[in-house]
Amino acid sequence: MTHTTCGTDGGSDAVRTRWAPVAVLALAFLMVTLELSLSSVTLPAIGAELGVGTGATQWVLLAYALPTAALAIPAGRWVDRVDLRALFLLAVPAVGVTSVLAAVAPNFPALIAARILQGVAGVLVGALYLPMVAATVHPDQRGRAMGYIATIMPLGSMGGSSLGGLVADAYGWRPVMLMKLPVLIVVVWLGARFVPSTGPRGLTRPDRSLVGDGLVLGGAVAALLVAFDRIEADQPIVAALFAVAGAVLGTGWSRLRSARPVIGLLRRRAVGLPMLALLVTGTFVGLSYFLLPFYVADVLDRGAATTGLAMVFFIGAVALCSPVSGRLADRLPGRFLGAGGLVLVVVGLLSMLTLGPDSGLVDIGWRLAVIGVGQSLFGTPVNASIMAAAPPGMLGTSGGVGNTARTLGFTVGPAIAALAHGLGGGGAAGFRTGVVVLAVLQIAGILALVAAGDAGREATSGEVR
Incomplete structure (x- = not known):
């Protein structure tokens, strides 16, 4: 049966709904979801080996989460301009490379830097979600596709914590960072076969407006996240300073010309x-x-x-x-x-x-x-x-x-x-x-x-x- 499937640019082609790309995207999402649940069980071992306290080890999680909030909008704008297959074949291998960097980190600052890069790779994978579903699934079946992908995430969280804990207890925290590499290799191979190309655009370089958005809006969101983190740490003055900085940066971003499409979207x-x-x-x-x-x-x-x-x-x-x-x-x-x-x-x-x-x-x-x-x-x-x-x-x-x-x-x-x-x-x-x-x-x-x-x-x- 032939369905009408929309491309990411709003056009449409008469094609069959393709479930293989949805399955590949779900596996990629599983790898990103696993990252938080796997790393959460390694915090005590990381603290012991690298000589940092319990409070500091929380930055292993926060460093990964910060890019998710800070860069999600600029990454989303970029994915609207590039070829989905090319971005997939960049983002998923990047998850693997940054995982290796985290596993071999010689000290805590290097680990945090690697975790930030892991977060950036995860943001790029997440940016593929809606465009990929739109490009490969008929409108009447998109809910079903999104439901299948949503099923993967809790299963990843549940399985990741259990398996990661066993590996961490037996071999330490570094092998935990490498556990997903065999699956990532398979996901990249499957992506090269099944993820469709959505045009000749390739991977265009992010223009100046996207870079500006990433710096200003990313700084605003990151400041707000740190503010709430400091509230939980019972540091109200530090939290207030970061909250003010976030508000100032957010106001500045809203006045940029590049922010107008996003603001217009939210006004719908x-x-x-x-x-x-x-x-x-x-x-x-x-x-x-x-x-x-x-x-x-x-x-x-x-x-x-x-x-x-x-x-x-x-x-x-x-x-x-x-x-x-x-x-x-x-x-x-x-x-x-x-x-x-x-x-x-x-x-x-x-x-x-x-x-x-x-x-x-x-x-x-x-x-x-x-x-x-x-x-x-x-x-x-x-x-x-x-x-x-x-x-x-x-x-x-x-x-x-x-x-x-x-x-x-x-x-x-x-x-x-x-x-x-x-x-x-x-x-x-x-x-x-x-x-x-x-x-x-x-x-x-x-x-x-x-x-x-x-x-x-x-x-x-x-x-x-």
Whole structure:
């Protein structure tokens, strides 16, 4: 059966939906997702070998996350101008090369530099997401494709932590950085065979406006991320200085001519409001990254293993429901399906208020499973609706803005949870205060999606129906 598939420039060609490129992209995403979960289990070993404290080792994770937020928008704008196959064959090998640099780092500063380069390579892989789906999948099947890709990420997180921990215990942290190389070689080979070329553009050099965006906007986002990191470290003055610097740089970027297309994109109701929903709802990670570990330790008097096992319920729910969410996204309005998913997230969060001092693993786990189902029903449909509403030639930019919004939400969430926990007096009362605050932010995401309007009516992506 022949379908009409849109290219990244808004044009269309009558071709069959090609699932092989989607599978290759999913494998590439798995390698990027593994990077955080693999490296997180190496922090104690890194600190011991390189002679740095626990607080400093957190920069192994932050150094990788900073480029994701700082460069996602410029990378998205660049991918709108280049050949997808050429970029894939640059980005995926770069993940491998930078992993080797991290593994052989002679000291901690060199490791941090390698981690930053790993983050840049990961940003380039992430920038391929929406354009690749648009170039290889018929509009009526894009939700399904995005659901399949979304299934890979939680599985990567779950498997990466377990496998990385075993390797780190047996051989040290350096081999952990190299574990994905055999798979990366296969992914590059498959990409050379199946990822389509989208034109004769090749890899054009980023122009001056993209470099300027990367410096100014990247500096603004990086400053904000560091500000929230310092809030969690209980350094309010340092956090305030970085926040002011981020605001100044962000204001300066908004006045650049190169910022106008991005700002114009966000002013489209069917794009800007779902992006806002991605930002505010990303804060839900404050539950798993801060509130739940402290509740398990301080109130239930149990170890970190309980929290880790409970998170398997969440990850499993996301992995199982993402394909279903993708199929539904091809049939139902994405903003309403996403809002329904957030309702489930709110229900799951508020059910946490009924946890008691005798609660066990299953009590916590089923509540996290409800949140996981809600998250799976939210993520894919909202991304699909953003893709439908994006103007011609701006799918990469849209993906970059979405990645930035999610990263900011994931970073801000734990800081908001920590602040609410403290204001609530800590313990069970602080846990409940934090849960209520996170639930309110999810409700704000629901309102943003409801107000987004009909993305289909506003879409000008040139799809042939």
